Amino acid sequence: MSAARIDWRIVAAGCLAVLAAIALGGRGGAPLVTEMLLMALFASSLNLLMSYGGMVSFGHAAFFGLGAYGLALAVSRFGLPVAAGLACGPLLAGLLALVFGTLCVRLSHIYFAMLTLACGQITFTVLFQWYDFTGGDTGITGFMAPAFGLDERWFAVVVLGVVVACLLALWRVVNAPLGITIRSVGEDPERVSASGLNPRRVQLTAFVIAGTLAGVAGSLFAALQGNAFPDYAGLGFTLDSLIMVVLGGLRSFGGGLYGAVIYVLLRNYVPLLVTEWELVIGVILLLVVLWSPEGFAGGLQRIGRRLRSEPRP
Amino acid sequence: MTATAGRPILEAEGVARQFGRFVALGGVDLALEAGEKRALIGPNGAGKSTFINVVGGQLAASAGTIRLDGRDVTGLQPHQLARSGLGRTFQISRTYRQMSVRENLVAAYLVARGHGYSLSRGRLRALAAEAEALLERVGIAGLAERPADDISHGDRKRLEFAMVLAGEPRLLLLDEPTAGMGLKERHELMDLVAEEASGRGLTLLFVEHDIDVVFRIADRITVMARGQVFAEGTADEIAADREVQRIYLGEGH
């Protein structure tokens, strides 16, 4: 978790692989890649809290949903152009992350998690019930052409650009002084406060960054679908993000990314083979937590070490 | 060595702390002159750590007043106290276990210099050099790359001491800085602590069970027992105090 330099070769190779998948993936390829990219950003934003800040949120989808609704409401209720709406989504998510975060960081551990759960459920319920404004359970549809009316492949390329930019910004944050501070609060908030910094403010900062990035993912997800539904802020998406982080790997920057790729692939292809998708993901989760608690990234590191035959740390 | 006369840097007046109905501190008065080295001794459970935790802001006082440089700081949060010049270590050392020794110290420097929220990586490089020198000073430069989880108990104590020094405190509270160390290492570390305190003009309050170390380092000694200050004086005065010998020194410490 310490190498601070960006390896541009890896970034370039990753982008090329994604572009190849978009170009060669046939009809279903581009939407699948887009979903993967957006889930990667969503999961990576949660990963900032979990792997670096030592915070487990059970309400992270609230900010994904708020990102979606920020766009949908701005366009459908306030008549803003879609481009402006795309800025409103993350803004709304970040703003409410500030409000909810201020409440949640007052407590820690399981109490923090319960507060985030409560905030997530409140958000979901408001979106679900406030028919006049949010459209309630029927959501908001028809406010824009799905994917801006772009060819799905071009939309995937746009999403790739945005997601890569966001992940680079996140990389920048975790490797800057702020990242060290967030990690130290994750490890021992009492030591941080005894050193002279209010750990709650650091946690709040991480929470707002994570919420805003989840909002970016949510906005683009709404743009992809051309709709916004309360489910985007619901427990289902929250669980998805938690599972992706754990599958991909706690304590690793790439955790959210790997997790999203694995999870979206599984979710798309496993149901074609067996009907019990939940059972399969449950068993996989069990195996990962038991045998490679640091997920796919941890497994990769272990294999790498073995290849270089270094002793275990 | 007697400190320059003037206002004490730390004044605790009638500081009390209860846990439920149990009185861990029953009204402690203690004043530290700027620049003095004070040992806080007493049998297990005397309330030494509780007192340090109350002064450091980790625990709220049930009653009493604490003044730092004459300013009432009772009830302030630990980070506010740290910014007022108070640095402390914990009886069970607190470090960032999954981070490397160097990162631990860099993290302390970032906070101390007010760059905790900075996004500039240039700052990290600049501080890494400073951290190297301080690690050298406390004798763990060779461990810079190791996770703090991975080093010995004693080395972690040194690391935590370095982290506190990085904060450039004026008042240093060390709760058993040598707990779990061997005799030689213990004397070495406390010599280093004394040197740093004198060199930087710090005021030092330290809890220590090794009475030889106490007599060698401390200008004055405060003896606590059952939540009270039992005796206070110079090393000679304390050594000569029959009551202190009976309740503390005689008990095999």
Ligand SMILES: Nc1ncnc2c1ncn2[C@@H]1O[C@H](COP(=O)(O)OP(=O)(O)OP(=O)(O)O)[C@@H](O)[C@H]1O
């Ligand atoms: N959080 C707490 N809850 C309840 N009782 C506590 C708590 N912290 C300390 N105590 C009690 O207060 C008394 C004083 O504890 P303290 O840790 O201050 O002693 P000490 O002088 O530091 O002892 P030692 O030399 O063993 O470190 C002890 O009897 C301890 O059991």
Ligand SMILES: [Mg+2]
């Ligand atoms: Mg103690």
